[in-house]
Amino acid sequence: EKDAYESNEFAGVVTGLAWTPVGGDILFIESLLSKGKGNLTLSGQLGDVMKESAMAALTYLKAHADDYGIDYRIFDQYNLHIHVPAGAVPKDGPSAGITMLTAIASALTQRKVKSKLAMTGEITLRGKVLPVGGIKEKILAAKRAGIKEIVMCSKNRKDVEEIEKSYISDISFHYVDAAEEVLKIALMKDKVKNPIKLEIKE
Amino acid sequence: EKDAYESNEFAGVVTGLAWTPVGGDILFIESLLSKGKGNLTLSGQLGDVMKESAMAALTYLKAHADDYGIDYRIFDQYNLHIHVPAGAVPKDGPSAGITMLTAIASALTQRKVKSKLAMTGEITLRGKVLPVGGIKEKILAAKRAGIKEIVMCSKNRKDVEEIEKSYISDISFHYVDAAEEVLKIALMKDKVKNPIKLEIKE
Amino acid sequence: EKDAYESNEFAGVVTGLAWTPVGGDILFIESLLSKGKGNLTLSGQLGDVMKESAMAALTYLKAHADDYGIDYRIFDQYNLHIHVPAGAVPKDGPSAGITMLTAIASALTQRKVKSKLAMTGEITLRGKVLPVGGIKEKILAAKRAGIKEIVMCSKNRKDVEEIEKSYISDISFHYVDAAEEVLKIALMKDKVKNPIKLEIKE
Amino acid sequence: EKDAYESNEFAGVVTGLAWTPVGGDILFIESLLSKGKGNLTLSGQLGDVMKESAMAALTYLKAHADDYGIDYRIFDQYNLHIHVPAGAVPKDGPSAGITMLTAIASALTQRKVKSKLAMTGEITLRGKVLPVGGIKEKILAAKRAGIKEIVMCSKNRKDVEEIEKSYISDISFHYVDAAEEVLKIALMKDKVKNPIKLEIKE
Amino acid sequence: EKDAYESNEFAGVVTGLAWTPVGGDILFIESLLSKGKGNLTLSGQLGDVMKESAMAALTYLKAHADDYGIDYRIFDQYNLHIHVPAGAVPKDGPSAGITMLTAIASALTQRKVKSKLAMTGEITLRGKVLPVGGIKEKILAAKRAGIKEIVMCSKNRKDVEEIEKSYISDISFHYVDAAEEVLKIALMKDKVKNPIKLEIKE
Amino acid sequence: EKDAYESNEFAGVVTGLAWTPVGGDILFIESLLSKGKGNLTLSGQLGDVMKESAMAALTYLKAHADDYGIDYRIFDQYNLHIHVPAGAVPKDGPSAGITMLTAIASALTQRKVKSKLAMTGEITLRGKVLPVGGIKEKILAAKRAGIKEIVMCSKNRKDVEEIEKSYISDISFHYVDAAEEVLKIALMKDKVKNPIKLEIKE
Ligand SMILES: [Ca+2]
Ligand SMILES: [Ca+2]
Ligand SMILES: [Ca+2]
Ligand SMILES: [Ca+2]
Ligand SMILES: [Ca+2]
Ligand SMILES: [Ca+2]
Ligand SMILES: [Ca+2]
Ligand SMILES: [Ca+2]
Ligand SMILES: [Ca+2]
Ligand SMILES: [Ca+2]
Ligand SMILES: [Ca+2]
Ligand SMILES: [Ca+2]
Secondary structure (H helix, E strand, C coil): CCCCCCCCCCCCEEEEEEEECCEEEEEEEEEEEEECCCCEEEECCECHHHHHHHHHHHHHHHHCCHHHCCCCHHHHHEEEEEECCCCCCCECCCCCHHHHHHHHHHHHHCEEECCCEEECCEECCCCEEECCCCHHHHHHHHHHHCCCEEEEEHHHHHHHHCCCHHHHCCCEEEEECEHHHHHHHHEEEEECCCCCCCCCCC | CCCCCCCCCCCCEEEEEEEECCEEEEEEEEEEEEECCCCEEEECCECHHHHHHHHHHHHHHHHCHHHHCCCCHHHHHEEEEEECCCCCCCECCCCCHHHHHHHHHHHHHCEEECCCEEECCEECCCCEEECCCCHHHHHHHHHHHCCCEEEEEHHHHHHHHCCCHHHHCCCEEEEECEHHHHHHHHEEEEECCCCCCCCCCC | CCCCCCCCCCCCEEEEEEEECCEEEEEEEEEEEEECCCCEEEECCECHHHHHHHHHHHHHHHHCCHHHCCCCHHHHHEEEEEECCCCCCCECCCCCHHHHHHHHHHHHHCEEECCCEEECCEECCCCEEECCCCHHHHHHHHHHHCCCEEEEEHHHHHHHHCCCHHHHCCCEEEEECEHHHHHHHHEEEEECCCCCCCCCCC | CCCCCCCCCCCCEEEEEEEECCEEEEEEEEEEEEECCCCEEEECCECHHHHHHHHHHHHHHHHCCHHHCCCCHHHHHEEEEEECCCCCCCECCCCCHHHHHHHHHHHHHCEEECCCEEECCEECCCCEEECCCCHHHHHHHHHHHCCCEEEEEHHHHHHHHCCCHHHHCCCEEEEECEHHHHHHHHEEEEECCCCCCCCCCC | CCCCCCCCCCCCEEEEEEEECCEEEEEEEEEEEEECCCCEEEECCECHHHHHHHHHHHHHHHHCCHHHCCCCHHHHHEEEEEECCCCCCCECCCCCHHHHHHHHHHHHHCEEECCCEEECCEECCCCEEECCCCHHHHHHHHHHHCCCEEEEEHHHHHHHHCCCHHHHCCCEEEEECEHHHHHHHHEEEEECCCCCCCCCCC | CCCCCCCCCCCCEEEEEEEECCEEEEEEEEEEEEECCCCEEEECCECHHHHHHHHHHHHHHHHCHHHHCCCCHHHHHEEEEEECCCCCCCECCCCCHHHHHHHHHHHHHCEEECCCEEECCEECCCCEEECCCCHHHHHHHHHHHCCCEEEEEHHHHHHHHCCCHHHHCCCEEEEECEHHHHHHHHEEEEECCCCCCCCCCC
């Protein structure tokens, strides 16, 4: 059973696109901060490559916290938990990298994620976005789920151009090369309703 | 040998529904706080998915402690142990998620759990409740065990509707989509008799 | 070679009953406190289920320390080591739960354990005692070892009633449902001779 | 699909040369500092030998921090993350040693890495550079990727001399024996544009 | 090649008796204290049972430090390393328990170990000595190695009595049941020459 | 390809002799101190026995620091890294014990290691040197590599005497039984040129 796009009411939740042996699907990267000492918890039966993706996205944001208006002390005073439902389904691969990046950035800023937006792409430590596979299946899944905009690497443009235009005429594509472009597109200026109030001690 | 519903005299203990190869059964999620430094212990031969469920439920409650009237400092000053008897029986899967959530919330607040209530459903980090499998077997087991109310995901309603109505006429179903609905249904206003007194240091 | 009951001169040592492929046997749960920071060490080639039993018994006692007159600070200022000889024999299963509970409680209070008493039963986190298997073999081993009283779950009464009465006429059975009953039966008011002096720092 | 040289705009990123069963390729060692307590994180599906290479390079730089104008306290007050894209491709072997050394040194000093430069060579703890295999394939990949200068061990000179001269006339080779030679060649005097500002607490 | 008894010049070194598939042998349990924070290091390719033996012996001595005139603070301010040469030979089993106990006690007190003495026996946490196997082979090895006195469990007396008396007329046997008997026999009043000076901070 | 002796310009680097299935070889034990908290890092694809050798050598030096003029506080204020190139070649066995001992002692004192000296021998915790195998192959490799003096256990003398004298007339052998003899032979009075300056905080 395939999932549908849900909403952008929660900060920290971003829609990704996954390739599976039975076709594409959307998935939700959920990230949540709770008071703590800077620990990272990853759950949802994530494989090693996917865990390393999350770690790279997190280090990138820590090193560039200033650029995104994030008070660095949040990283020390809160724990970050990233979960990817459904909990029993094993997941792996680097293609959720930019989705994780965006989810963490939204959790840290409580900024709203753009509505009906999904993304797929590997992130590297320097903030480079890399192309990923399964683009066709992922786009079909996105369309079926009600997605209207998709962010991916500029090197994946050729994969999109192989799909019949009429079929995807109602979806906008954002081709990017760098993490900062992803966040510029995906994160709204406004915070979500009822943001979690992050308190920072001196 | 199948178990029977027991009582709601203990805070932190909630009745879940399990699917097993030989039919449904009820199980008891036991959670208990003891003075400590915020460690989480999971026992009862729980598999990885079930452990991750517990972690997601706990992070959800930490992040939303204010909403449930929980003093956040309990998480730092107490250890939480979750045990699922029988100790020798391996258990896994995400379907105990909302049961774990409720058990932890009851342990933290010492509020009584509603009598003759059982539940089954996956929890995600943003507090979403997901449907689970084995509904028919689980309901038969609940009936046999003396359960009168069952909480599950609204997406499982169709599974209930496939069961002959007369058979389940003495059970009420609560269909939910969010963690907060679960807790609203399951947690009574009153504390248990002889609550454990949680002491918080400044 | 089967073991015999030994004595109750040491606090922290309690006689359990074990089922093995070659018949029942008694075993000794040894627990010992030494100054430390609250670490738990388990030895004697214990399997995962048996280790989790010890952890559940310990958490139960921590959470209910007040009820048993235990100064909670002992848990922070002492390490607890539980060992089950013989060191080379692998052991597993939940049936030593109440024996471990009693051993820890005796070590913490330095109270004497009742003479010629043995026990078998699973413990859960809420302090419930669960029935266990191998009752017939265990009772034969207890008799052979010179045991005069046995504590077990009330749900195991039926297993005892299947044994010929004349054979066990010199053994008293205590059927229990809760941890507090076990401790009430097994722990004497008096401390052992030469108790280890537990010093608590403010 | 083979990669191309990218740029030297980021501090901490150095181009390495890799041997793979399907020919040589270039890879990018990315290193990034973020405020922390001196932890080292390695990602990119690195094997044990490659991880040990990174550890040796890091210890070498810690022990010789003074010689390279690095304030030792950075090592205590920042975490170091080394990532090698693509995230899903397993990598191993000691030949990225000097590349990792240079990447870490650049991250610590924010000094620019020489343009169109690649390198391959094992590093030892005393700063010795050792020869590595696959030189021919690595040079072909470097040429294809637009590399103009290559650093390697002097003991690999004979491997270069086996390649037809006309083919590699547009590449300069630097033969070295020690870590300090590598850093002297690869690190420019100037910092990158927009260096990450490393703040050191007294 | 079989080993010979060496000397009692070092505190912390005690001669044990081992059974191997090619006959008995003697082995040396070496223990050494160095300033630290109370860590225990075990080396010499020891199996799990043998490691647990060392842990039980150590806890016994910690809990009974007063009885042996050991200042408890040594355990917190020193690390203990136990090594059993030869380093490449795997060793396991509980029979080195009392040898480890004596080695640790000698290291802690710097008291000399009785000359030409060897021992074999399991130790339990309450300080009970248990019988072990391979007695005949062990005694032959002890004789060959120049051992004059052997400590073992009183329950092993029957194994000694099966050996022809004339053969072992030059060896004295000490049959014991408790740890304190072992230490009374094996530890001399005097310290070794050049004892390591253990300094305790207030 | 076999290695040649290199030089004694670096403190902390000592030449060992290794046996491999394709004959003897020399190897370099590299040790390096960097400011830290007393952690030990071992790299170079070392097996468990070899790691335990390093641990025994380190504990020996910690316990006898005074005897070798080492300020104990170095162990707390510096990390020790031991690496054995080549990084990709698995190594194991106890025979590098005395080489590791000497390497660590040289790193701690910055004293020069004797020129053209190699060694092989197991070390135990009490500082005893044990014989090792493969002596003939190791000596041939040492000769080929330009080694002029070799340290080994006195019990290995018989292995040397089996080699034709004329062949090894240009090599001196040092037969030892204790760690202190090894260090007396191998460590020069003078420090290396450009010693790393070890700073100790009060
Ligand atoms: Ca799905
Ligand atoms: Ca990719
Ligand atoms: Ca059941
Ligand atoms: Ca589910
Ligand atoms: Ca037995
Ligand atoms: Ca049971
Ligand atoms: Ca590539
Ligand atoms: Ca190499
Ligand atoms: Ca031997
Ligand atoms: Ca034994
Ligand atoms: Ca070599
Ligand atoms: Ca050896």
